[in-house]
Amino acid sequence: MIYVLKTKLPENKSVFVALLSVYGIGPSRSMLICRKLGFLPALKVKDISKEQTLDLENLTESLAREVAFANDLKKLVKQNENNLARINTYRGIRLRKGLPVRGQRTHSNAQTAARFVSRYQEQQKATQKKRKKLRKKK
Numbered sequence: 001m002i003y004v005l006k007t008k009l010p011e012n013k014s015v016f017v018a019l020l021s022v023y024g025i026g027p028s029r030s031m032l033i034c035r036k037l038g039f040l041p042a043l044k045v046k047d048i049s050k051e052q053t054l055d056l057e058n059l060t061e062s063l064a065r066e067v068a069f070a071n072d073l074k075k076l077v078k079q080n081e082n083n084l085a086r087i088n089t090y091r092g093i094r095l096r097k098g099l100p101v102r103g104q105r106t107h108s109n110a111q112t113a114a115r116f117v118s119r120y121q122e123q124q125k126a127t128q129k130k131r132k133k134l135r136k137k138k
Contacts, residue, residue: 002045002053004060005070011046015056018045022060024069033059 002009009018016039019030034041037055039048048056063069068076084092094101100110 002048002056004057005064007070009045011044013045014041015039015043015045015048016041022070024067024073029063033063 001011004019005022007022009015010021016027016030016034019025019033020027025033033056034043036059037052039052060069064072081092081095085096086092091101099106104110
């Protein structure tokens with residue numbers, strides 16, 4: 001079992017494809033990592049030796065210092081969205097409502113997205129009510 005940037009890599013996939021499961025690593029960066037470490041594209045994760053896993057972890061950690069990956073990138077994206085909503089930009093308001101941000105039509109499209117957001121908001125309100133009741137009981 002190999003963990004890269006707190007993400008478990010699938011054992012039965014090639015290293016190139018497995019690195020794509022890490023949030024923030026795309027095809028080009030995955031290929032770059034494989035080339036730097038000398039991995040063939042068909043090399044499976046389960047076939048990697050201990051030394052190669054250490055090299056892979058060290059390289060990804062050094063890259064993570066330069067560029068945000070995984071949880072750090074998710075936090076950064078969320079902070080940017082919250083900042084847009086806080087300063088009441090058009091984009092921020094649309095993001096908060098779960099509607100298309102970049103000018104797509106909403107008359108016949110984007111109804112599913114808005115429905116999911118409303119369900120999510122209802123679930124959040126329900127959990128908040130439950131937490132308040134539990135606090136009162138204590």
